[in-house]
Amino acid sequence: METVFTPLKYGVGIDMGKEKFAACLSAIDTTGRIKIKATHSFANSPKGHADFDRWCTHHGKHPHVPTHYLMEATGVYYEHLALALHQKGAHVCVILPQKAKYYVKALGIKTKTDGVDAQALATMVCQQRLEVWRPISQAMYELRQLTRQQADLQVFKTKVSNHLMSLEQGIYQAKEVKRQMAKLLAEIEKQIDECEKLIAKAIAQNAEWKRKVEQICAIKGVGLLTVAHLITETNEFALFENQRQLVSYAGYDVVENQSGKRVGKTRISKRGNARIRRGLHMASLMVVRYEQRPFVGLYERVFERTKVKMKGYVAVQRKLLTLIYALWKKDEKYDGNFVSAGQKKVAPTKGATLHRPQADVLEGVNIGELVES
Secondary structure, eight states: OOOOOOOSEEEEEEEOOSSEEEEEEEEEOTTOOEEEEEEEEEESSHHHHHHHHHHHHHHOOOTTSOEEEEEEOOTTTTHHHHHHHHHTTOEEEEEOHHHHHHHHHHHTOOOOOHHHHHHHHHHHHHHSOOOOOOOOOHHHHHHHHHHHHHHHHHHHHHHHHHHHHHHHTSSSOOHHHHHHHHHHHHHHHHHHHHHHHHHHHHHHTSHHHHHHHHHHTTSTTOBHHHHHHHHHHHTTTTTOSSHHHHHHHHTOOEEOOEETTEEOOOEEOOOSOHHHHHHHHHHHHHHHHTTOTTHHHHHHHHHHHHOOHHHHHHHHHHHHHHHHHHHHHHTOOOOTTOOOTTOOOOOOOOOSOOOOOOOOTTBTOOHHHHHHO
16 A cells, blocks of 8 residues: 655756746655656746746645755856745755756766756755755845956957967958957957956945955955955855865866776866866966965975976965965955964975966055045
């Protein structure tokens, strides 16, 4: 005789798209059995969100049973529905698409459709205890748009500069094309300058951000732009309970390649937020250039062991990330003379010959003075 299925928790998996999303409502009982209650597709619009809410209420027949919602962080398409559910007090979870991909793979599912993905997400949220999603504040959201725009403009500037250089090296030159590219380059530089001033202004207008950024910028070689990129891409490190989670999110976690007697190269995974790594690249060059402790010592040790400069810089980037995380969380100013327990105080030494990188344009600047100018 089949036992009565009494739901312990409802799980709603949502596969988001630009114009519509697929939803699956499942339930799990005390024995771990999972049953699919209903599946449906809705328009990704205010009306579709309202229809989705009524659908969940209709099929979740036990009001006292908690309902957990799970969706992937698919671009910006998930944000409106996630915010609407959050404002109603719902238990909303948002995960990276890669995590969902590996979960589906572990289930042995080969079919790839919106409905199948929604069912897999519903199963996942029923079985696992996932962190509750908290929306980013409007001020931080707008600052993130500015930092991303500045970074994208820098990439575009490099592309146009290289194209212009290639044009100038040709045996023949179209003067009109050269004039247009020079004009475009000047406009890009103007917009980059505007973005950087707006970033500085936004930080200066928030007393907490301003104080913490200036405390971190006591690290010679770390500038306002570097810190701004880090806090916007991590929502002020709100999603991380420890440094290990942050390192993994940024793609600095170490991947070993070893099987039996064969030992391959060890590398970082790069399976994370590439904007964080890009933002820390120049800062790592500068702290080594300025012989800042403990970064220059770390760089020299890694370089001496591997004979690869970039591996040394990557180690410095990871160290910078964890240090900035600690300073931001503890609301403390960087102390270059600080020595942790068990660590010997060693004077900085000169490392390998380094090329002089272009400094962070806002490195060492007073935020208030920049905004006033």
